[in-house]
Every structure is written in structure tokens, then in C-alpha cells.
Amino acid sequence: MLFNSYEFIFLFLPITFFVYFWLNKKRLTQASKAWLVFASLFFYSWWNIIYLPLILGSILFNFAIGSTITKMESISTTLSKGFSRKSLLAFGIVSNIFLLAYFKYMDFFILNTNTLLGTQWNLMHIVLPLGISFFTFTQIAYLVDAYRNEVKEMDYLNYTLFVTFFPHLLAGPILHHKEMMPQFDSIRNKVVNYKNIAAGLFLFSIGLFKKVVIADTFAQWANAGFDTAQSLNLIEAWATSLSYTFQLYFDFSGYTDMALGVALMFNIRLPINFNSPYKALNIQDFWRRWHITLSRFLRDYIYIPLGGNRNGELRTYSNLFTVFLVGGLWHGASWMFVIWGALHGSAIVIHRAWQQFGFTMNKYLAWFITFNFINITWVFFRAKDGVHVQNIFNGMLGLNGIVLPSFLANKLPFLNQFGVSFGRFLLTIKGDLVTFAAIAAGFAIIVLFRNSTTLSEQLKPTLSFQMWTSIALAFGLLSLTKVSEFLYFNF
Amino acid sequence: MYKKFSFKVFLFVAIIFGLVGGFNFLVDPYGLYRTFEKTGINQQKEGVRSKIRYVQSLQVIMQSPKTLMMGSSRVHDGLNPQSKSIPSSFQPVYNYGMPMIRIKEVKLFLSHALKEKQVKNVIIGLDFFMFNAKEKLNREFDPTLINPNSYGLNLYFKPLFCASALSDSIQTIKISQLQKKRNEFLENGYRPGSQVNFGLKSYERLHNYTNWTFLSTNQTDTLYYQDFGLDNEAFQEFQEILNLCKKNNINLYLYISPAHANLDGEGIIASGNLHRFETWKKKITYIANDFNITLWDFSGYNSVTTEKIKTPMQYYWDSSHFTEKVGDLILAKVLKTTAITPYDFGVALTPKNIDSHIINTRLQRETYYQSHRIEMDRLHEMYHNALDGKRQNPKDVEGIF
Numbered sequence: 001m002l003f004n005s006y007e008f009i010f011l012f013l014p015i016t017f018f019v020y021f022w023l024n025k026k027r028l029t030q031a032s033k034a035w036l037v038f039a040s041l042f043f044y045s046w047w048n049i050i051y052l053p054l055i056l057g058s059i060l061f062n063f064a065i066g067s068t069i070t071k072m073e074s075i076s077t078t079l080s081k082g083f084s085r086k087s088l089l090a091f092g093i094v095s096n097i098f099l100l101a102y103f104k105y106m107d108f109f110i111l112n113t114n115t116l117l118g119t120q121w122n123l124m125h126i127v128l129p130l131g132i133s134f135f136t137f138t139q140i141a142y143l144v145d146a147y148r149n150e151v152k153e154m155d156y157l158n159y160t161l162f163v164t165f166f167p168h169l170l171a172g173p174i175l176h177h178k179e180m181m182p183q184f185d186s187i188r189n190k191v192v193n194y195k196n197i198a199a200g201l202f203l204f205s206i207g208l209f210k211k212v213v214i215a216d217t218f219a220q221w222a223n224a225g226f227d228t229a230q231s232l233n234l235i236e237a238w239a240t241s242l243s244y245t246f247q248l249y250f251d252f253s254g255y256t257d258m259a260l261g262v263a264l265m266f267n268i269r270l271p272i273n274f275n276s277p278y279k280a281l282n283i284q285d286f287w288r289r290w291h292i293t294l295s296r297f298l299r300d301y302i303y304i305p306l307g308g309n310r311n312g313e314l315r316t317y318s319n320l321f322t323v324f325l326v327g328g329l330w331h332g333a334s335w336m337f338v339i340w341g342a343l344h345g346s347a348i349v350i351h352r353a354w355q356q357f358g359f360t361m362n363k364y365l366a367w368f369i370t371f372n373f374i375n376i377t378w379v380f381f382r383a384k385d386g387v388h389v390q391n392i393f394n395g396m397l398g399l400n401g402i403v404l405p406s407f408l409a410n411k412l413p414f415l416n417q418f419g420v421s422f423g424r425f426l427l428t429i430k431g432d433l434v435t436f437a438a439i440a441a442g443f444a445i446i447v448l449f450r451n452s453t454t455l456s457e458q459l460k461p462t463l464s465f466q467m468w469t470s471i472a473l474a475f476g477l478l479s480l481t482k483v484s485e486f487l488y489f490n491f
Numbered sequence: 492m493y494k495k496f497s498f499k500v501f502l503f504v505a506i507i508f509g510l511v512g513g514f515n516f517l518v519d520p521y522g523l524y525r526t527f528e529k530t531g532i533n534q535q536k537e538g539v540r541s542k543i544r545y546v547q548s549l550q551v552i553m554q555s556p557k558t559l560m561m562g563s564s565r566v567h568d569g570l571n572p573q574s575k576s577i578p579s580s581f582q583p584v585y586n587y588g589m590p591m592i593r594i595k596e597v598k599l600f601l602s603h604a605l606k607e608k609q610v611k612n613v614i615i616g617l618d619f620f621m622f623n624a625k626e627k628l629n630r631e632f633d634p635t636l637i638n639p640n641s642y643g644l645n646l647y648f649k650p651l652f653c654a655s656a657l658s659d660s661i662q663t664i665k666i667s668q669l670q671k672k673r674n675e676f677l678e679n680g681y682r683p684g685s686q687v688n689f690g691l692k693s694y695e696r697l698h699n700y701t702n703w704t705f706l707s708t709n710q711t712d713t714l715y716y717q718d719f720g721l722d723n724e725a726f727q728e729f730q731e732i733l734n735l736c737k738k739n740n741i742n743l744y745l746y747i748s749p750a751h752a753n754l755d756g757e758g759i760i761a762s763g764n765l766h767r768f769e770t771w772k773k774k775i776t777y778i779a780n781d782f783n784i785t786l787w788d789f790s791g792y793n794s795v796t797t798e799k800i801k802t803p804m805q806y807y808w809d810s811s812h813f814t815e816k817v818g819d820l821i822l823a824k825v826l827k828t829t830a831i832t833p834y835d836f837g838v839a840l841t842p843k844n845i846d847s848h849i850i851n852t853r854l855q856r857e858t859y860y861q862s863h864r865i866e867m868d869r870l871h872e873m874y875h876n877a878l879d880g881k882r883q884n885p886k887d888v889e890g891i892f
Contacts, residue, residue, distance in 0.1 A: 194493035197493070461492045482655035
């Protein structure tokens with residue numbers, strides 16, 4: 001089930017909410033937790049129930065491993081037991097990675113093996129279970145925390161709730177066991193808190209608006225430019241890449257806002273995942289603001305175990321680069337993601353070296369370079385393959401020609417001799433002047449506005465907050481669906 | 492304080508929903524409810540333009556018609572449900588034509604309409620392009636339109652509580668003000684050609700535009716004659732339509748549309764499809780005969796289809812779409828009502844006469860070609876340019892409207 005669907009907003013959420021707090025009011029706290037688990041599993045199975053056993057099996061397995069690791073610690077700490085704790089942890093992690101690898105990377109592996117070794121293995125066309133990348137990482141973190149003796153909780157119901165709690169189940173944020181469990185147990189969180197509901201409603205409404213109004217508007221141009229266009233002129237190519245840059249941010253951060261908002265209605269605070277990332281002044285800054293919980297995971301469970309910055313500069317550079325390669329591949333099974341990760345890894349390394357030398361840079365120039373780097377590297381993130389990347393880049397470099405709006409034809413006629421033509425300049429991506437206005441508005445929002453999390457913390461029950469929340473929610477709801485269009489007008 | 496906050500937000504949202512829904516209901520940009528209609532405000536239902544399938548799929552159920560007219564835009568723009576050629580026992584008639592429809596889609600939309608049991612007669616205008624094996628369904632065909640689960644949502648929710656409906660309402664008001672005399676999308680499904688081509692200035696250039704579209708390999712959203720193939724699947728779909736009608740005791744009337752000879756004669760020849768066209772005619776003749784249904788052929792080179800291209804014309808809007816006058820002639824012949832039609836317009840095809848009919852058509856073509864040499868040379872040069880992927884000469888198409 002998606003947050004931006006009628007069934008979620010009008011049925012699932014209200015029912016889950018009222019039953020949860022009704023059970024709590026009756027002091028049936030275990031039942032209320034069980035209800036939330038049931039609701040979350042229902043939420044998960046809505047699209048396809050076939051993967052329900054998979055997630056349940058994964059939870060049971062990890063809980064068994066995790067609690068065994070914890071128990072072994074409390075029983076004895078002899079050398080041999082200590083060794084087997086470690087091997088149990090290794091077994092747990094490898095199993096999780098194997099599961100993820102099987103479902104997410106099998107076809108990618110087969111394809112590459114076929115290319116490299118000339119084998120003829122058939123692709124398996126495995127459908128990726130929803131949220132597997134998220135619940136696998138969440139549980140790996142849990143196992144490591146258990147090994148580090150940071151896990152006190154050993155209740156199966158609590159653990160299941162932590163993994164399946166529906167607001168974060170499909171698209172994060174990636175949670176830490178220790179930041180969630182106390183919240184589920186706190187007595188204060190069992191009663192309806194109207195301030196949290198108001199803040200949650202605000203976040204949800206803003207998130208919904210960001211996703212279905214803003215992101216989906218940009219999506220039409222981004223999709224046209226990336227998927228269907230044969231050749232893009234200069235303006236079309238930049239409009240395409242910027243549209244995607246905005247689409248991705250408003251889509252993902254909007255979805256996260258909705259997750260945070262819904263969780264808050266249940267008095268659960270999920271960790272912040274986006275903090276105005278496009279305001280970043282360098283690439284390191286960007287990764288402290290973009291998908292923060294993923295960065296945190298990669299830092300704590302890959303970068304630091306690799307040695308972090310403790311083994312000299314060269315090792316630090318290689319550790320950073322490795323982290324970004326893994327981060328890239330985590331996003332999807334394709335070389336495009338690996339290239340994207342490598343580019344960001346290289347940028348991080350360059351930035352670190354730059355800092356080591358003590359160089360500084362003008363703030364505006366720094367923002368400009370950082371934003372453009374991010375914008376250009378998103379092309380690898382979005383494009384299906386190298387051909388598409390090249391198509392966009394050729395356009396962005398002006399190799400497919402430059403077409404300017406026709407009203408400039410009289411003002412800048414001399415440009416004709418440089419091969420510039422005038423006419424319908426956004427034709428290929430089905431855009432018009434609205435595209436320009438939207439991109440300008442996109443820039444204004446990402447640079448000038450406070451982000452939704454900050455705003456939600458400043459929420460006051462004033463008329464203006466009420467109005468903005470209502471308008472965002474109403475337009476979000478009005479934009480959830482539309483009548484399907486048909487574009488061949490004649491014949 | 493915060494308790495009121497959420498409550499007020501819900502209240503505001505409800506008010507916004509009420510206002511938007513009420514506004515859309517009154518303006519009615521898809522012409523579904525027709526409770527309030529005023530010239531200069533909302534007579535021209537602009538919302539329908541890009542959502543014809545959506546609107547037709549709902550109207551056909553809402554109107555409970557006894558007779559359906561199905562086919563491509565040639566049917567949609569040319570057959571008037573109120574035509575004098577239709578016997579009154581056929582009423583109410585609904586024009587269920589849709590732009591660029593393929594034979595599979597005809598079947599799907601027909602079975603959707605037959606969910607309402609009162610349909611007794613179906614008239615289908617057949618076009619060669621419907622059977623193209625290279626594109627069996629339009630890329631934008633939306634299966635939820637004929638899915639009963641989404642019917643309530645499509646009828647009562649989307650047209651009222653949707654941001655896109657709101658913008659269609661605004662567009663409806665805007666165009667209704669600008670073009671007060673225009674009323675293009677009627678309640679009975681008909682989209683009169685005179686309204687489609689509102690403000691048409693040059694018939695010649697509109698012909699050029701259409702001819703080019705059918706053969707151009709450069710600027711096309713969908714496939715016409717530039718890339719065409721035949722396979723059995725399309726004929727099976729056709730057969731299933733006939734079966735469906737037989738099973739439901741429906742009187743079925745079939746005819747082949749009369750596009751202008753310059754297109755559904757010369758255009759088919761220029762694109763190398765003549766042999767396929769003749770095979771197609773033969774096959775559908777045999778299939779119709781198996782079901783004891785008369786198939787009328789109005790295409791070819793007759794006194795209607797060879798009308799001289801000029802401004803204005805009595806039989807054609809462009810080379811693909813005939814006028815209501817032709818629609819009336821077709822209906823009179825197919826439904827056997829008493830109206831005088833030109834003697835050479837409409838041949839009932841049977842397995843016995845189909846071969847001689849094809850030879851006759853070839854002979855008539857030869858006569859037409861020889862007697863219009865200058866025009867034909869120009870036309871075929873244009874067709875070859877279109878097939879070569881060239882861009883159309885702007886002078887051929889400027890100032891159509």
C-alpha cells in the first residue's frame with residue numbers, strides 16, 4: 001500500500017489509528033502492539049501477499065540470531081563462546097546479504113557472467129520483494145548492535161513491530177533498534193497527543209503535496225526526456241536533468257515526510273532523513289543532508305568497520321570510496337548505480353584532499369559546483385543505460401543543436417549564424433513555459449525555504465499553519481488520481 | 492488548542508472538496524451530468540477532447556442506448572445518431588466511435604457496453620488501419636475504463652474531486668466564452684465534423700495534412716499506413732465481435748468506410764499496401780458471410796470518394812473524414828431506409844462477387860488516375876517524401892484554420 005493512495009488515507013490510516021489508541025485506552029498494551037504489527041503486515045501484503053512469508057521468515061531468523069548473541073553474552077564470556085558469538089554474527093550478516101543478493105542482484109550477476117564468460121544462463125526475472133533493501137539493512141544493524149551489547153530488548157513482538165512498523169517499512173528511514181524500542185514502550189506514547197497529531201498531519205500534508213503535486217509535475221518532463229526522447233536540444237536536456245533532480249528530491253523527501261508524519265500521529269519519532277540537501281555547499285555536506293539514515297548506516301556498519309580514518313590518509317580515501325561504491329550498488333542492480341557511486345566517492349575523496357590542503361572557496365561558487373555535480377551525476381542514477389546517459393549529455397553540451405523560444409528570434413537574430421534556431425524549444429519533452437516556471441520555483445523552494453521538518457517543529461496552531469496544511473492536503477488529495485488522457489486527437 | 496488544529500484542517504479540506512466538487516459538477520467539463528448548460532459559459536465541453544475514451548465508456552452506460560455506432564473517428568465525426576436515415580425503432584442511438592481505434596479495442600469496448608442489456612443493434616464502420624498488426628492496441632489504452640471495479644470511481648469521484656478535472660473545467664469556461672457557437676461533444680456521443688473542424692479555412696491544406704500523417708515515417712505518434720502488417724489475430728478479434736453479437740442476439744450492421752480515394756486508394760497504393768488491403772477486404776467478407784451478415788463497401792473510387800478537392804466540399808472534411816451528408820447516405824443504405832443514394836455508392840460484398848469487385852476497383856482506379864494525372868503526380872510525390880521521412884513543406888499546411 002502506498003501512502004499516496006485512497007485506501008491508505010481514507011481507510012487504513014484512520015482504522016489503524018483508532019483501534020490502536022482504543023486498545024491502549026483499555027490498557028491492552030500488548031494487544032495494541034500486536035494490532036500495529038498486524039496492520040503493518042496487512043499494509044505490506046496489500047500489493048502482493050506472496051512475500052509475506054519472506055519478511056516473517058527474515059524477522060524470525062534475525063531475532064533468533066540476535067537474541068542468541070545477546071544471551072551468550074549474559075551467560076558466559078569464555079574465549080570459545082566469544083569466538084562463536086562472532087561467527088554467529090558473521091553467519092547472520094552473510095545470510096541477510098545472501099537474501100538481498102538473491103532477490104536484488106541475481107539477474108545482474110547472471111547478465112555480467114554471461115557477458116564476461118560467454119555463458120548462456122537464463123535470467124531468473126525475480127520480482128524484488130517490497131522494502132527488502134530497507135528491512136535487510138535495518139536487521140543487519142540490529143545484529144551488529146546485539147553483538148556490541150547495545151540491545152536490551154528481547155521480546156519477539158517488540159522486535160517484529162520495530163522491523164515492520166508500517167511508516168518506515170517500504171522506503172525507510174533506516175532505523176536503529178535503540179532509537180525505536182524505548183519509544184514503543186514509553187507509557188506516555190500510549191495516549192493520544194494532539195500536538196503530535198497536528199505536527200504529523202502537517203508533515204503528512206506537506207509530504208503528500210511534495211510527492212503528488214510537485215514531484216509528479218516534474219516527472220512528466222523527466223520521463224519524456226529520459227525514456228522516450230531520441231535527441232534532445234540544449235534546453236530540453238537541461239530541463240530534463242533538472243526536472244529529474246527536483247522530482248527525485250520532492251518525491252523521496254515527500255514520501256519520507258509522510259512517513260515521519262504518520263509515525264508522529266502514533267507518537268513515534270522517526271529519525272530525520274532529509275535536511276535541505278540541495279543547499280549543500282560541498283559533497284560531504286550533501287551526504288550529511290541527503291538520505292541521512294542511509295549515510296549513517298554506511299558510516300557505522302561499513303566505513304568504521306573498514307577502519308574509518310584511523311589507518312592513514314590513503315586507507316581513509318579507499319574506505320570512503322568503497323563505502324560509496326556499496327552505497328551506489330545498494331540503490332539498484334545496475335552498472336549505472338555503480339558509476340554514480342564511484343563518481344560520488346571520487347568527489348568525496350577530492351573534497352577531503354581539498355580540505356586537507358586547507359583550501360577554501362566562495363560560498364556561492366561552492367553551492368554552484370556542488371549542485372551541478374549532483375545534478376549531472378543524477379543522470380547516471382536515472383538513465384537506463386549508457387546510451388541514454390550519452391543522449392542526455394550530448395544534449396546538455398549542445399551537440400544536438402540549440403533551439404531558443406521563438407519570441408527571441410527578432411531580438412537575437414545574429415545567433416542564427418552560430419547554428420542556433422528558434423521555435424518550439426521544449427517540444428521533445430512535451431514542455432512549455434510552465435516547465436521554466438516550475439524549474440525556477442523548484443530552485444526557489446530548495447534554496448530559500450525552510451524544510452518541512454524544521455517547519456513542523458515550529459508548528460503553532462495559528463490560522464496560517466491551518467490554512468497551509470489544509471491547502472496542501474486538499475490539493476494532494478485532489479491530485480491522487482486523474483482521468484487517463486488519450487493523445488491522438490484525430491483519425 | 493492542537494485538538495482544534497486537526498479538526499479545523501479537516502473542516503477546511505472538506506470545504507475545499509465541496510467547492511471544487513460543486514464547481515466541477517456545474518461546469519461538467521466531461522458532459523456527464525448535464526444539469527446546467529449555458530452558451531458562453533460551458534456549452535463547449537473541452538474536457539472531453541483528450542479524454543474521449545473515458546467519457547464514451549461512461550456515457551454509453553448512462554444513456555442506456557438501444558443502438559450503438561462503433562468505429563474510428565470516421566464514425567465518431569460523421570454518423571449522426573439523430574440522422575433521418577435511422578428508423579425510429581432504433582432510438583435511442585449512441586455514437587460510440589473513438590479516434591484511432593483498433594479492432595481489439597472495438598471488441599473490448601463493445602463487451603463493456605453490452606453489460607447493459609438493452610443494446611439491440613450495433614453498426615460498425617470498419618477501417619483498414621484498425622487491423623494493423625504492428626500496433627494492436629493504442630499505447631494509451633486504459634483497461635481501467637472497462638473494468639467494472641473502477642466504474643463508480645470513474646463516474647462519481649474522478650470527474651468531481653480531481654485537480655485535472657478542475658483545470659478542465661476552467662478550460663471549458665475559457666473556450667466556451669471564446670467560441671460561443673461551438674458545441675463539439677454531444678450527449679449522444681456524436682462529435683459533429685462541422686464542430687471538430689470549427690473555423691476550417693482550407694480544405695485542400697487539411698487534406699495535405701491528413702495525407703501526410705498517414706504515410707509520414709517521421710512525425711507520428713501512432714501507426715497508420717507507413718508501417719503496416721496483417722496477421723490472424725486481428726481477424727480473430729473481428730470474428731469474436733461477430734460472435735459476441737450473435738450470442739447476445741444483436742443485429743449487426745457492417746460497412747467499410749469511404750475515405751477519400753486520394754487516401755484509401757492512392758495512399759494505400761503509395762505505401763505498398765494494396766495487396767494487403769485487398770486481402771483484408773476478402774477475409775472480412777468471408778468472415779461476415781459465415782455469420783450471415785452483409786458487409787457493405789463504400790470505399791474505392793465512386794462518385795462520393797472521388798469528389799474534387801476544393802474549399803468547401805460537400806462530402807469530406809479531409810481525406811479521412813466524411814461529412815454528415817455521407818454518413819446519412821451510408822446509414823440509409825446499410826439500414827435499408829428509403830433515401831436515394833448515388834447508384835455507385837456502396838456494394839454489398841459476398842464471397843461470390845468479392846473477386847470481381849476487387850478487379851473493378853482496380854479498373855476504376857486506373858480511370859481515376861489517368862484522368863487526374865497532374866493532381867496524382869503531385870500527390871504521389873508528396874507521399875514519397877512522407878515515406879522518405881522528410882519534413883512536410885510548411886506551405887502545404889499553413890493556414891488550415
